[in-house]
Amino acid sequence: MNQSTRIPCVVLSTKAMVFDTHTHTLFCRHAALYMPRAVVAAANARGLKGVAMCCHCPMPEQYDYKHRMTMEEWPSFVDVVARERELCAQMYPDITTTFNLEPEEQARLRALDVDGCVEAYFSQVGEAASSGLFNVMAHLDFIRFRMISIGHRDFTLTPEDAHFRHVLTCLDAIKAAGVAVEINTSSVAKGFKDHFPSEPIIRAAVERGIPLVLSSDAHRPEHVGRGFLTALKTLEACGASHVSHFIGGQRYETPLGDALAAVSSHASDRAVEQVIEEARPMLWAGVEGGDVLDAVAAVSARAGQR
Numbered sequence: 001m002n003q004s005t006r007i008p009c010v011v012l013s014t015k016a017m018v019f020d021t022h023t024h025t026l027f028c029r030h031a032a033l034y035m036p037r038a039v040v041a042a043a044n045a046r047g048l049k050g051v052a053m054c055c056h057c058p059m060p061e062q063y064d065y066k067h068r069m070t071m072e073e074w075p076s077f078v079d080v081v082a083r084e085r086e087l088c089a090q091m092y093p094d095i096t097t098t099f100n101l102e103p104e105e106q107a108r109l110r111a112l113d114v115d116g117c118v119e120a121y122f123s124q125v126g127e128a129a130s131s132g133l134f135n136v137m138a139h140l141d142f143i144r145f146r147m148i149s150i151g152h153r154d155f156t157l158t159p160e161d162a163h164f165r166h167v168l169t170c171l172d173a174i175k176a177a178g179v180a181v182e183i184n185t186s187s188v189a190k191g192f193k194d195h196f197p198s199e200p201i202i203r204a205a206v207e208r209g210i211p212l213v214l215s216s217d218a219h220r221p222e223h224v225g226r227g228f229l230t231a232l233k234t235l236e237a238c239g240a241s242h243v244s245h246f247i248g249g250q251r252y253e254t255p256l257g258d259a260l261a262a263v264s265s266h267a268s269d270r271a272v273e274q275v276i277e278e279a280r281p282m283l284w285a286g287v288e289g290g291d292v293l294d295a296v297a298a299v300s301a302r303a304g305q306r
């Protein structure tokens, strides 16, 4: 199936629509305990127009349990996000919310040499793009972080590296599938000076006409929209003309100049932290180290919201 026709694009030229396309909620066990509404409150404080909640999807056999909800929690997740979405539409009518999932399966890298690792990783990403299941490929070169964490301390993924060719093959698959790539700003908190993916990969994506979206990969509300101005300037330096976002599987574009102007006037990290701090009693689950469902029940009772 031709994804380009399955995921149509509408060009918005009247208003800058800057979305954070990748955030998490308390259902992801390594995220702070806060309700989805806190993500939307943060997006509102920041000045964004939309936010996607992309929780790590449950996996059978409690695979990688510490990063995700269990299969048993799935019905509660669906129920909570539906109710939170309704609530947020009333509390923050200017913010569009979308609920999504971040599925992942890690290529088995440890047994392979460096080129084998890079090939396995990017061929799996390319297969995922071609599957027709996804709108956005997240943190495309996350293997940089993974390789360092499995002991390849000097690992690089630059156009000078022979294994960079696997990135380009993957980008060709992404282009053919009509899928977007995100610029993920969480890389900075992980000790990288650039984004996921790095500038040479963004440039190669722009050359291919692959749509690009902005993501914080926030695991705390105050991280929503972080580093977006730098990310947009990077997109500009890489030759991009637009930034995209998705609503209901449909892609929308905002001209880069409009997005830059909007984000330039967004609230600072400090101002957002302050707004979130003041709203903490209403927005936070506030149960440190507790069970997710207990936390949901506690904050729902406190806020008088069903």
Ligand SMILES: [Zn+2]
Binding pocket: 024, 028, 030, 056, 067, 219
């Ligand atoms: Zn996570």
Ligand SMILES: [Zn+2]
Binding pocket: 022, 024, 054, 102, 217
């Ligand atoms: Zn994530």
